[in-house]
Amino acid sequence: MHSVKLCPSMMCVNPVKLAETLRTFEDGGIEYLHIDVMDGHFVPNFTLGTDYCKALHNISKIPLDYHLMIEDPEDRISWFEIHKDDVVSVHAEATRQLQRTIDRIAEAGGKPIAAINPATPLCAIEEVLPYLWGVLVMTVSPGYAGQKLVESTIGKIRHLRTMLDERGYENVRIEVDGNVSYPNMQRMREAGADMFVIGSSGFLTTDDAQTIAAGIGEFRKIR
Ligand code: DX5
Ligand code: ZN
Numbered sequence: 001m002h003s004v005k006l007c008p009s010m011m012c013v014n015p016v017k018l019a020e021t022l023r024t025f026e027d028g029g030i031e032y033l034h035i036d037v038m039d040g041h042f043v044p045n046f047t048l049g050t051d052y053c054k055a056l057h058n059i060s061k062i063p064l065d066y067h068l069m070i071e072d073p074e075d076r077i078s079w080f081e082i083h084k085d086d087v088v089s090v091h092a093e094a095t096r097q098l099q100r101t102i103d104r105i106a107e108a109g110g111k112p113i114a115a116i117n118p119a120t121p122l123c124a125i126e127e128v129l130p131y132l133w134g135v136l137v138m139t140v141s142p143g144y145a146g147q148k149l150v151e152s153t154i155g156k157i158r159h160l161r162t163m164l165d166e167r168g169y170e171n172v173r174i175e176v177d178g179n180v181s182y183p184n185m186q187r188m189r190e191a192g193a194d195m196f197v198i199g200s201s202g203f204l205t206t207d208d209a210q211t212i213a214a215g216i217g218e219f220r221k222i223r
Helices: 015-027 050-059 098-107 122-131 152-166 182-191 209-219
Strands: 005-008 033-038 064-069 087-091 111-116 134-138 173-177 195-198
Touching: 005 033, 015 050, 015 209, 033 050, 050 064, 064 195, 087 098, 087 134, 098 111, 098 122, 111 122, 111 173, 122 152, 134 152, 152 173, 152 182, 182 195, 182 209
Parallel strands: 005 195, 033 064, 064 087, 087 111, 111 134, 134 173, 173 195
Antiparallel strands: none
């Protein structure tokens, strides 16, 4: 089983305290900074953009976990500055060219992840498994922080882990995003997830550095 990686959701970080919060993440050994990029079409919201991601690369060494909730991502991969340890997820529902999008992420030096919404079946990503670094199982409908878990996604994580292992894709990671509270993370881990996006249901309920540090310590207890 892959080791647990914690990926705090940057849209849930108070921008006024960005530098201080990044230091807390570095001290806590945070593996990835999760960046929600929303285009107002694929999801009903706008969030973080290309300049913000560049700024993060300049002020932190933690790799980025781009979550592109944008239509036709194949035409926009080149807009992002992708560093060698960065991971990039694109939604299977957002492109008619999933293979091409994955290829472009890999060509740009990133690690490709295919993301699927709660209502999207696992077969949507079956054919691209040989080309993936990971699969992102959305555990809420993407667009907003602070939503409630879609229960059926726990069973979906379990089915995906079994499918990956049975077909020889043990190396493919499973990321989960949405309502990753402490008890939900325990259930998701038990089902086979290894990358956890932590937002307003996790240790980003506050912008206080000490409280966030304590939260990271708590969440690290889940192994
Ligand atoms: C949902 C976003 C998440 C969100 C998760 O569309 O992709 O990153 O911030 O945080 P929660 O669900 O805990 O508020
Ligand atoms: Zn996300």
